[in-house]
Amino acid sequence: MTLLLQITQAAVDSLTLSSNVFQNTAPAQDSLSLLSLLVKGGWIMIPIGIFSILAVYFSIERYIVISRASRIDRHFMLTLRDQLLNGKMESALALCRSTNSPFARLLLKGIKRIGRPIKEVESAVENEGRLEIYKLERNLQYLSIIAGVAPMMGFVGTISGVIRIFYNISVEANISIDAIAGGLYEKMITSAAGLIVGIFAFIMHQVLNSMIDRVSYTLEQTAVDFVDLIQEPAA
Numbered sequence: 045m046t047l048l049l050q051i052t053q054a055a056v057d058s059l060t061l062s063s064n065v066f067q068n069t070a071p072a073q074d075s076l077s078l079l080s081l082l083v084k085g086g087w088i089m090i091p092i093g094i095f096s097i098l099a100v101y102f103s104i105e106r107y108i109v110i111s112r113a114s115r116i117d118r119h120f121m122l123t124l125r126d127q128l129l130n131g132k133m134e135s136a137l138a139l140c141r142s143t144n145s146p147f148a149r150l151l152l153k154g155i156k157r158i159g160r161p162i163k164e165v166e167s168a169v170e171n172e173g174r175l176e177i178y179k180l181e182r183n184l185q186y187l188s189i190i191a192g193v194a195p196m197m198g199f200v201g202t203i204s205g206v207i208r209i210f211y212n213i214s215v216e217a218n219i220s221i222d223a224i225a226g227g228l229y230e231k232m233i234t235s236a237a238g239l240i241v242g243i244f245a246f247i248m249h250q251v252l253n254s255m256i257d258r259v260s261y262t263l264e265q266t267a268v269d270f271v272d273l274i275q276e277p278a279a
Contacts, residue, residue, distance in 0.1 A: 088201030088234045095194045096241045102183050103248040110180055110255045113146050116262065124151065128273060133158065146176035146259070147266050154270050162271065169267040176263060180256050184249060191246035198238020205231025 120143055127136040133155065140152035153172040157165040209228060 088197060088204070089237060092194060092197055092201075092234065092237050092241055095190045095197070096237075096244075099187060099190045099194075099241060099245040099248065102186050103245075103252070106180075106183055106187075106252050107248075107255075110252060110259065113176075113180055114255065114259050114262070115145070116147060117143070117145070120145075120148065125273065128155070146173075146180075146263060150176060150263060150266060151270055154267070154274075158274055162275065165274070166267075166271055169270060173260075173263045173267055177256065177260050180259060184252060184256075187245045187249040187252070191242050191249060194241040194245065195235075195238045198235040198242075201234025201238070202231045205234070 120139070124136055124139055127133075127139065136155050137152065140148045140155065150169055150172045154165055154169040157168045206228065209231075
């Protein structure tokens, strides 16, 4: 019985010693952080970083502008309708001038043309509508450019890294696979970063264009309603 206990204790001690040796000799894995990955991407990460800042800025700036432009003040529309039906043109003009919205500016242009041929009124309102849409589309082309250029910049960084790796292989007699794999994954970071920035810019470009389409439809509907309104007294 004593012999069995001694054998068991020796086995336990051997397993404990082996576990400690394995833990002490096992290579520690380097923890990857976002900052370290970005730094390893190289100089190409600088323009990609600038593109990301510009994409976020233009996305937020245009979103705020378009969101404000899409708001319709129902009280403003009802008040303006009453003033037009009652022939209070000066009050209607003053109301439009004091309201900062694409709809007010479109209606202001139309009210100024009241009394002229209806085709001239329609033309003035349509031109003002196109001008308001153009204002909303301002800076959207930059998001489109970033969506196309950022991924290409990432690929350029990866290709330059691969070229550098193969050049090192050609000039050095001995090179380890670790050096090749390490350099390659570092340069592929640029491709990943470029794709992320490009995808973000593309999505925001599509979302903002969709918002502008809704504003454009509402402006067209407002123009049609205005033309119908100024023709009501004559009907």
